Structure formats: C-alpha cells, structure tokens
Amino acid sequence: MAALGKRKAEKxxxxxxEEEEEEAGNGNEVTSGSEELDSDESTDPExxxxxxxxxxxxxxxxxxxxxxxxEYFDPKPNDFHGIKALLRxxxxxxxxxxxGFTDLILAxxxxxxxxxxxxxxxxxxxLTALNIGRYQKCSCMVEIHKYLRVKSxxxxxxxxxxxxxxxxxxxxxLLISERLVNAPLxxxxxxxxxxxxxxLWATEDEPTQELRESFKIKHYLYxxxxxxxxxxxxxxxxxxxxxxxESEATGQLIYIKPEDExxxxxxxxxxxxxxxxxxxxANQTKGLQQLRLVMAVxxxxxxxxxxxxxxxxx
Amino acid sequence: MxxxxxxxxxxxxxxxxxxxxxxxxxxxxxxxxxxxxxxxxLGDVIPVVKASIAGTRVIGRMCVGNKNGLLLxxxxxxxxxxxxxxxxxxxxxxxxxxxxxSALGNCxxxxxxxxxxxxxxxxETEELVADVLGVEVFRQTIAGxxxxxxxxxxxxxGGLVHPHTSIEDLDELSSLLQVPLVxxxxxxxxxxxxxGLVVNDWTAFCGLDTTATELSVIESxxxxxxxxxxxxxxxxxxxxxxxxS
Numbered sequence: 001m002a003a004l005g006k007r008k009a010e011k012x013x014x015x016x017x018e019e020e021e022e023e024a025g026n027g028n029e030v031t032s033g034s035e036e037l038d039s040d041e042s043t044d045p046e047x048x049x050x051x052x053x054x055x056x057x058x059x060x061x062x063x064x065x066x067x068x069x070x071e072y073f074d075p076k077p078n079d080f081h082g083i084k085a086l087l088r089x090x091x092x093x094x095x096x097x098x099x100g101f102t103d104l105i106l107a108x109x110x111x112x113x114x115x116x117x118x119x120x121x122x123x124x125x126x127l128t129a130l131n132i133g134r135y136q137k138c139s140c141m142v143e144i145h146k147y148l149r150v151k152s153x154x155x156x157x158x159x160x161x162x163x164x165x166x167x168x169x170x171x172x173x174l175l176i177s178e179r180l181v182n183a184p185l186x187x188x189x190x191x192x193x194x195x196x197x198x199x200l201w202a203t204e205d206e207p208t209q210e211l212r213e214s215f216k217i218k219h220y221l222y223x224x225x226x227x228x229x230x231x232x233x234x235x236x237x238x239x240x241x242x243x244x245x246e247s248e249a250t251g252q253l254i255y256i257k258p259e260d261e262x263x264x265x266x267x268x269x270x271x272x273x274x275x276x277x278x279x280x281x282a283n284q285t286k287g288l289q290q291l292r293l294v295m296a297v298x299x300x301x302x303x304x305x306x307x308x309x310x311x312x313x314x
Numbered sequence: 315m316x317x318x319x320x321x322x323x324x325x326x327x328x329x330x331x332x333x334x335x336x337x338x339x340x341x342x343x344x345x346x347x348x349x350x351x352x353x354x355x356l357g358d359v360i361p362v363v364k365a366s367i368a369g370t371r372v373i374g375r376m377c378v379g380n381k382n383g384l385l386l387x388x389x390x391x392x393x394x395x396x397x398x399x400x401x402x403x404x405x406x407x408x409x410x411x412x413x414x415x416s417a418l419g420n421c422x423x424x425x426x427x428x429x430x431x432x433x434x435x436x437x438e439t440e441e442l443v444a445d446v447l448g449v450e451v452f453r454q455t456i457a458g459x460x461x462x463x464x465x466x467x468x469x470x471x472g473g474l475v476h477p478h479t480s481i482e483d484l485d486e487l488s489s490l491l492q493v494p495l496v497x498x499x500x501x502x503x504x505x506x507x508x509x510g511l512v513v514n515d516w517t518a519f520c521g522l523d524t525t526a527t528e529l530s531v532i533e534s535x536x537x538x539x540x541x542x543x544x545x546x547x548x549x550x551x552x553x554x555x556x557x558x559s
Contacts, residue, residue, distance in 0.1 A: 080502060088323065095323055095345060099502075099523050 068117060070124065070187060072194060075106050075114045082122035083114065086178040090223070091147050092276055092292070101140035104130060105176070110206065111198045111215065115179070115187055125179035127191045129199065131214040132221070133170035144174070148223070148294065151273045157294075160269055164221055164296065171218035173199075175297075177257065188259045189309050196302050220297045222263060226272070227254040227288045254288065262308045263297050270295035317355060318522040321348045325501045325521025326509040328467070329374045332419070333512040333519065335426065335470075336381035337402050338362045341371035355517055363401040366394055374512065375419035378463065380426045383407035383446035387416040409446050413439045419508065420463045425470045428491050430454045430462040452490050457483065464508040466495075469515050472535040474498050474507050496535040500524055 075083060084102045105112055105128050112128030135141045145165050152158040164172045179187070202215040229252040253272075255261045264270060275290045297305075321330040322343055330341040331352065338356055340349050342364050352362045367376040368389035377386050383406055386395060390410055399408045413436055415421045421432035422443060429449040431440060444451050456465045457476040465476040472494050475487065479497045488495045500510035501521040511520045513536055520532065533539055 081504070093322065095320070095347075098323060 070115050070117060071119070072190060073114050073116060073119065074109055075112050075123075075126070075128070077106055079114055079123050080106065082116075083126055086123060086126050086180075087176075089225075090176075090178070091144065094143070094147055096143040096147070097140040100138060101144075104135055104138060104140065110202045111195065113191055113194050113198075115183075115191065125177075125183050125187055125191065127175075127177045127195050129173040129175050129195060129217065129220065131170070131217065132165060132172045132174055134211075134214045136165070136169055141174075151292070152271060152294070155271050157269050157271045160296070161221075161294070164219065168219065170214065171216070172296075173217045173220055175220040175222040177222070177224065179257065181256070185258050186313060188257070189306065189313060192259070192306060192309065196306070217299050219268070219299060221294070222260075222297060223292060223294050224260050225256050225275075226260065226291050226293045227256070228252065228272070228291050229254065230287055230289045253291075253293070258312060259305075259309050260293070262305055262312065264293065264295055266301040266305055266308075267295035267297045317351060317517070317519050318524060319348060319351050319519050320522050325504075325523045326506070327374075327519055327521055328507075328509040328512050329372050331512050331519070332374050332377055332379060333514050333517075334380050335514045336360055336406055337379075337384075339365050339373055339377070339398070341373050342366055343371065352519070355519075361401055361403065363398065365398050365401075368394075373419075375417050375463070375509070378418045378422040378424060378443075378447075379406070380424050380447050380449070381406070382426065382448040383409065385418055385422070385442065385446055386410050387418055388412045389416060407446050409442065411439055411442055418463070420461045423463045423466050423468060423508070424449050425468055425491070425493070427470065428452070430456075430466070430487075430491075432462060433460050454487065454490070456487070464506050467507045467511050467513055468493055468495070469513055469536055471515055471537045472496070474500070474511065474532060474535055476505055476507065478505070494535060496531060498528060498531045498535075500528055500532070502528075 073079075080099075080102055083105060084098055087098055087102060090098070090101075105126070108128065108130065113126075114123040115125035116123050130141075132141070136145075148161060149158070152161050177191075199215050199217060203212050206212045206215065253261075253264075255264070270293060272291045272293050275292060319327050321327055321341065322345065324330075327348075330343065330348070332339040333352075333356075337360050338352055340352055340362060343349070349362070349364060356362055365373055367373045367386060368391065370376065376390075377384060379385060384398070384402065386398070386408065388410055395408065395410060402408060411418065415432060415435060421435055423430045424443070424447055427449055429443055429447060429451050431443060431451055431453055433453050433455060435453070440451050440453075443449065454462055456462050457478040457480070459465050459476060467474050468491060470493065473487075473491060473496070475484065475495055475497050477497050477499050479487075484495050484497060498507075499505060500507055502523040502525055504510050504521075504523075510524070511518060511532065513519070513532070516538065518532055518536055518538055520529070524532075
C-alpha cells in the first residue's frame with residue numbers, strides 16, 4: 001500500500017512503498033485513490049486536538065499541534081510483537097496460540113494491512129481477512145472455533161456459526177480488525193478500501209486455483225468489542241435497611257470502532273456475550289458493560305458499507 | 315535442559331518468576347500450568363514457592379536473590395515476607411530493603427559470587443547486597459542501559475546480555491563476572507533478557523516464542539547440555555575475583 005500523508009502535497013517515494021507497489025502490481029491505482037482523501041483529512045486532526053484542549057485549558061497561552069502521518073504497510077515479520085500485542089485480548093483471557101495466529105497473518109502477504117506512524121514503529125491498527133476453510137486446521141483457528149462455539153451455546157445463532165465453520169467454511173473469511181483505542185476514525189476508509197481491493201486482486205493474482213478460490217469470499221465473520229449501557233436501580237429493603245443494586249441492560253450498544261455500527265446494521269446475523277476475566281474488571285465504567293459482538297456480514301454489502309463509512313466521516 | 319513456558323499468554327516469564335540454585339519463586343497465576351512446569355522440573359531438587367510481593371504478581375522484577383539470600387522491596391507485606399521465609403531453606407537469608415528504586419529485579423543482577431547493580435542505587439543497599447547475597451558488587455551499565463537486571467541474566471556458568479552490547483563492554487563485563495558472556499535475544503527478538511528468561515546452573519526456562527536459534531545460544535552459553543543438579547551441589551568453587559580499586 002502507498003503512504004498516506006496528512007499534510008503532504010507531494011508524495012516522496014519511500015523504499016517500502018516502492019517494494020509494495022511492485023508486489024501489489026496495481027499500486028498506482030491505490031496511490032491516486034489515497035491522494036484524493038488528503039484534502040479531507042488535512043484539517044481534521046488539528047480540529048480534534050484544538051477543540052479538546054481549548055475547552056479544558058482556555059487559559060493556557062499556546063496549544064501544541066501534533067502532526068501525525070499514518071502510513072499503511074503490508075504486515076512484515078518485524079511486526080510480530082506489535083501485532084501480537086494488538087491481538088492480546090482477541091479471545092479475552094483464554095490461553096491460546098496467539099503467536100501461531102500472528103504468524104498466519106504475517107504469512108498472508110497478499111491480503112492484510114498494518115497502520116504505523118513510521119516504518120520502524122509499532123503497529124497502531126491491523127485489518128486482515130483469513131479464509132476459514134483455508135486455515136481451519138491450524139491450532140489457533142481450532143481454538144477460536146472452540147471459543148466461539150462455547151460462547152454461542154444456547155443461542156439461536158449457534159447453528160449458523162457451525163455452518164460457517166462447516167459446510168460454508170471455504171466461502172467465509174474471519175475479519176480481524178484491531179486498533180489502539182484512540183486511533184482516529186479517518187484510518188478506517190483506506191484500510192477497508194485496501195482490504196477489499198487486495199482480496200479482489202488476490203482472486204486474480206494468486207498462483208494456484210485453490211488459493212484464488214479461497215479469496216472469493218461470500219461472508220465475513222467478525223468478532224469485535226462493544227459496550228452496552230446498563231442502568232442501575234437502587235432499592236431499599238425496608239426491614240433490614242439494605243441497599244440493593246439492580247442493573248438492567250438497556251440494549252443500547254456503544255461501538256468502540258464507529259464502522260462496527262455500520263457493519264452491524266448490514267449484518268445477516270449477530271450475537272453478543274459478556275466479557276470474562278481481568279480485562280473486563282479493568283474496563284468497568286459505571287453504567288457500561290463490556291461485551292463481545294460476533295456478526296456475519298454478506299460480502300455483497302461491501303460497496304454500501306464503504307459509502308456509509310464515507311458519509312460517517314464527513 | 316531448557317523449557318518453553320507461558321504465564322497466562324505472556325512470554326515474559328522472568329517477570330512472574332525468580333529462579334536460583336537454591337529455590338524458585340513463582341507468581342500466583344490464573345492457570346496451574348505455570349507452577350506445574352517449574353514444579354515438575356525442579357520439585358525434587360529445590361523448593362518451588364508460590365508468592366506475591368506487595369500484592370503484585372510481578373515478583374521476578376521486584377526481588378533479587380541467589381543461593382545465599384533474597385532481597386525484597388520495602389512494600390512487601392509482613393505476611394508475604396513470613397510466607398517466603400518459611401518456605402525457603404534456612405540457609406537463605408531473606409531481607410527487606412528500603413530503597414527508592416524498589417524494583418530490585420530490574421536494578422540488580424547477580425549469581426552466587428558477583429553482582430551488577432544500577433548506577434544510582436543507594437550505598438546502604440549496595441552494602442546489603444554484598445552482605446545478604448554474599449557477592450562482590452559492581453556498578454555497571456549494559457549497552458548504555460542502567461537497568462542491569464532487565465538486560466542481562468547470568469549464572470555461575472555463563473551469561474546472556476543485551477544484543478547491542480559492544481565487544482569491549484562484553485570483554486569488560488566478562489572479566490568482572492568471571493563467566494563467559496554472549497550478547498543475544500530471547501522471545502523472538504526481545505532485548506529484555508531479564509524478562510524473557512530465568513536460569514540457574516542446570517535449568518533454563520524461557521518464553522514459548524523463543525526461536526530455536528536463541529535456544530541453542532542459551533544452551534551453549536549457560537552450559538546446560540550436560541548439566542545435572544548434583545554437579546553443582548558437589549562442586550566447591552573458590553572466588554577468583556580481584557578487588558578493583
């Protein structure tokens with residue numbers, strides 16, 4: 001993928017982007033696409049920083065504007081530790097083969113993008129898709145399947161999930177999108193655009209027929225984090241003067257990554273389950289309960305999703 | 315003999331454990347796997363003790379010890395201190411240290427004869443290290459890093475240091491410590507040796523991510539291939555270090 005500069009008018013070719021252009025083949029198309037987005041993004045980061053700091057410290061004489069350039073790269077072996085860190089809470093506090101999973105993502109050089117502030121820095125965001133049928137036998141995928149099966153037990157969607165791992169496995173891809181909590185929303189459109197394009201090119205460019213077929217994806221299976229609003233009611237037991245707290249879930253979901261809301265609306269089916277373990281306790285905010293959301297999105301909604309995402313940013 | 319271990323999905327096992335020739339401390343973790351790996355390997359030779367320090371699980375970085383003694387930070391509670399003292403052999407002196415730099419495991423690296431300490435450590439602490447641990451103390455840096463406990467791990471037979479240590483530094487440290495040293499990594503390229511590896515004279519444990527190359531370096535520098543606990547117990551080794559004035 002080519003570099004996306006926030007305030008650069010001209011594009012200075014870096015060695016990495018040249019290599020990737022050769023690999024991608026159609027790199028030039030991507031370059032022109034991302035240049036169009038430059039003008040949209042050039043004012044947003046500064047606005048975000050100015051408004052947040054102005055409201056709290058209006059008495060301070062000078063505000064520092066930090067200019068950050070985010071660049072998009074193919075995942076490289078050097079990114080192992082960074083990607084592993086992003087995936088650390090993928091299955092909450094299950095003990096599973098995260099290293100193996102990271103290796104799978106790194107091995108798939110044709111599809112998958114990593115966002116970094118600089119080539120030598122740690123990744124800030126990751127987006128990739130792994131065909132379930134292709135990687136089914138890997139121990140990490142088996143562990144993911146087991147985890148989801150356990151969490152979806154007693155739910156209607158359980159049978160649908162089993163089909164995704166069973167008879168439809170070759171047409172389903174596990175969508176993996178992780179990023180640091182404060183990563184800006186503007187990173188998402190080029191990420192998804194890149195993903196869908198890479199998948200399309202892979203259906204044409206991959207060396208074997210089997211691999212080409214594996215990228216003809218009909219459904220995406222997506223596991224993500226959301227919050228749910230929880231109202232608390234306190235009632236007193238008159239006899240013993242005890243305070244009882246009852247919390248009720250309102251069903252109102254709050255999406256950590258804004259594009260998840262669009263994906264959820266377009267999804268064929270979905271279910272949620274509560275988060276277990278230390279991570280949950282650490283992230284407990286009053287009135288919010290952390291949940292995991294699993295959803296299946298039909299691949300034909302790709303364009304609609306990208307259009308909705310673009311509208312969300314503007 | 316080396317073993318790959320994980321503590322609740324983390325490969326930084328040196329954070330959650332402390333291994334010496336006389337005892338092994340292990341953090342209280344979610345699954346029993348971590349403890350059982352140590353217990354299975356070491357159980358019949360040295361005591362493997364589950365402990366916490368100051369209510370935390372990062373015991374490997376909070377304490378420092380060898381066969382002679384164990385130093386704990388001031389924040390260690392009385393109960394924790396008592397528990398550790400009870401479980402360890404009587405020959406091991408357990409002492410709390412009042413030191414501003416409380417993560418002793420990051421600031422001090424030692425074997426049974428020599429130790430390296432953080433350049434800013436108090437004089438009193440330095441004396442305590444010399445007394446309780448029975449070692450010769452040297453203030454040093456490793457590849458420009460003052461946290462000597464984090465960036466190296468050495469035993470009576472060999473040592474592994476930060477990968478960016480220069481040849482001159484390696485020679486200097488090696489002559490100070492009187493053991494062969496090698497600059498290398500652990501856990502697939504991690505420079506924080508102290509966090510990724512725990513080792514004594516006959517066994518080493520490292521994170522599961524450690525590559526085969528890293529493992530072979532560790533095996534060769536720590537001379538683990540034909541190491542047996544009885545060799546160490548029966549050996550008597552005179553101190554060979556001259557005082558540097």
